[in-house]
Amino acid sequence: MNANNLFQTAFFIVVLIGLAIPLGRYMTAVLDGSSVVVRKIGRPVEHLLYRLAGVDPEAEMSWKHYALAVLLFNALGALAVYGFLRLQQWLPANPQAFGPMTPDAAFNTAVSFVTNTNWQDYSPEQTVSYLTQMMGLTVQNFLSAATGIAVVVALIRGFARHTTQTIGNFWIDLTRITLYVLAPLAIVVSLLLISQGAIQNFRSYQDVPTLQVTTYQVPKTDAQGNAVKDAKGNPVMQDVKADKQTLAMGPVASQEAIKMLGTNGGGFFNANSAHPYENPTPLSNFIQMLSMLIIPAALCVVFGRMVGDRRQGYAVLAAMTIAFTVAVVGEISAEQGGNPLFTSLHVDQSASALQAGGNAEGKEVRFGIAQSGIFTVATTAASCGAVNNMHDSLTPMGGFVPLLLIQLGEVIFGGVGSGLYGMLVFALLAVFVAGLMIGRTPEYVGKKIESFEMKMVSVAILLTPFLVLVGTSIGVLSPLGTGGIANPGPHGFSEILYAFSSAANNNGSAFAGLSVNTPFYNSLLGIAMWFGRFGTIVPVLAIAGSLANKKRIAATSGTLPTHGPLFVVLLLGTLVLVGALTYVPALALGPVVEHLLMTAGH
Known part of the structure; x- marks a missing residue:
């Protein structure tokens, strides 16, 4: 870094x-x-x-x-x-x-x-x-x-x-x-x-001449599409000249914006x-x-203004910003450090006036490692899924960061709406844990958090890990699931884990090494996407209805302040302990093992 x-x-x-x-x-x-x-x-x-x-x-x-x-x-x-x-x-x-x-x-x-x-x-x-x-x-x-x-x-x-x-x-x-x-x-x-x-246009696709004409050979076929063979049974080859490229057109900018x-x-x-x-x-x-x-x-600002205490919104915004910054530093550091296997071959991967250094595989030169790293964190901290570099080419720890961000429920800024309601669910859990520690009924923004709210919080938090881990298990145990893996070993496991994490948490990005356009994955991932979205929305709305029906209570000397640094730390701690630890065994089998193998020279 x-x-x-x-x-x-x-x-x-x-x-x-x-x-x-x-x-x-x-x-x-x-x-x-x-x-x-x-x-x-x-x-x-x-x-x-x-x-x-x-x-x-x-x-x-x-x-x-x-x-x-x-x-x-x-x-x-x-x-x-x-x-x-x-x-x-x-x-x-x-x-x-x-x-x-x-x-x-x-x-x-x-x-x-x-x-x-x-x-x-x-x-x-x-x-x-x-x-x-x-x-x-x-x-x-x-x-x-x-x-x-x-x-x-x-x-x-x-x-x-x-x-x-x-x-x-x-x-x-x-x-x-x-x-x-x-x-x-x-x-x-x-x-x-x-x-x-x-x-931004509606033209048909355009054929343009290439700067260089390339000639290559392909097997010759007859009118029925069968390979033509010579007297010895060898396929007859024919020259093909590539002198043009088809460029796709369309209304791109408008779709890109939204x-x-x-x-x-x-x-x-x-x-x-x-x-x-x-x-x-x-x-x-x-x-x-x-x-x-x-x-x-x-939306964090909207939250503070609508509840009548802007500090509440800024506290949530601060927690998101701190977590985002840590993730960006970790991502860029992993990619800037490069692959130690190249270092052992006396390849200089350090940044200098002559080179950007680091792991440049799968990245666009016009963006470089910094803009690629920030983009990778932004798209997986939010439930966006757009990519400006290929996540399959990230280093093991560079792939660990976006995978973990998705598995946290994408609440570090998160998707539009879904990120904040996910973080507020964790906030309710945080004040509940704090209440248990001091033996007091938890409160948040003037509302008591009782058994019904905690049941709905449990459903909202545990549903997506259930979908991810069960779906990944089915994927790695079924020949239909493992048949799409391009990279065997821990990286292949990471590809399946990433696919179900992305689907259930409504991200949409992928490691790109897994062939998923099959009835098996199309059906299984579609189910994970639907229940990952609406199986969380329903309990969130149930919490909203329950809270709206409650009386507001005045803050007392025993009320935990939820707008200061202490609450920000408590919220981040809850997010890491509950959100991240759920996936530790799965992460250990994927990017962690791959990182250890890489550092060991394999």
Whole structure:
């Protein structure tokens, strides 16, 4: 970790926090309806949408009604995306005449985009039409992100309100978040990316001449596709001249913007944010990293303002920032240190004026190790899953960091909405542990935390480890699971563990060495994605309803302050002890063993 890497990390964090605070203020005003944008500019459009949908803007929902609305809305979204993927060959805006996805791949993709996972086990530029990209996938990028924000806002209302049965109206929350937060930000980020060279068009794919003509030989075939052989039975070879390359086109910048802002992940191209049409320059890379984390960071500010104590939001933001910084330092240090096997061969991997040094495999030269390292941590601390370098090429400890961040539940900033409600669940657990230590009923933000809340906290925290570890066990025990491993040994185990961790925690990134576009993985990972998302949302909304129904209690001398350094340490300790230790045996079998083998010279 040299001075340049430290400066880039510090600069990124300062800019992120500096932008998140005013955005948090704006979002609070939007969500409570006090913003000028809501009251005077958007009200006609908003009310027209409510009339068309038959929504009463004055009616509020209980937590059960809110949860039912979330589940039904997203189930319909999954059906819509599945329909686009299966019928795209008959739909317009398909200049490459792509055919339908297989049923299992369409199921996996539909669930993936509805759950904010955006796991892609196919090459988008070779599989999905422009219409499907825009009307199916990009629309869900907006709606899945808005769903996550709506759920955390409902939870915050549970803390802010007292002696009431309602936690807001899902349809109003969804509409306002989409109209006044996600859409305007996506337009701004799209234009910024276009200014840097990201493409945005509807052209057919372009054939361009290559700078160098390459000639190679392939076996000759007859009209039926059978290999032609000579008299001795050897295949007859023929020369093939490669003098052109096909460049994929499409509405890339618009999808790129919301995939980052909504922490959706995925990409228009298979190479994702390592592709020059998606992420052309170091500045576009910086914009994308900020886009991933700015809304999750701003929601901490929203939390503090809505509960009436801004210090509460800043305490959570401080915990997230500290954990993020530690993760970035660990990631960049692991990658900058390089591979000791090369050192034993007298290869200099140190950074100097002539070379960047470190492990450059799988990284774009235009970003380097620092920007690749920050991006890797940002995309796995958030539930984004976009990548600007290949995680399969990371050092063992470089792969350990993003894998652990995903397994923590992606609460270090986390996904839009899901990161904060995940961290607040850990906050409830932290005050419960503190209450046990002093023999006092735990309290958080003026609400007593009792048995019902702790039961729901237990479900929310334990569900994803259950999905990850059971799914990984099935994967490594089944020939259908191990058949897709490209790298045997501990790295192959890490590939399966990473896949199920990414799916159940709705991240979407992958180690990329595992072939998962099979009915086995498409079905199993799709199930993990669905229950990882909505199996957590339902108990979170149950907590919101229970808290909203409670009376607010005044702080006393025995109340644990939850806005100072002591609580930040307690929260981080709970996160590490409960979130990380669950996965220690699995991590020991994967990246830890691989690291020990590497340092031993194997």
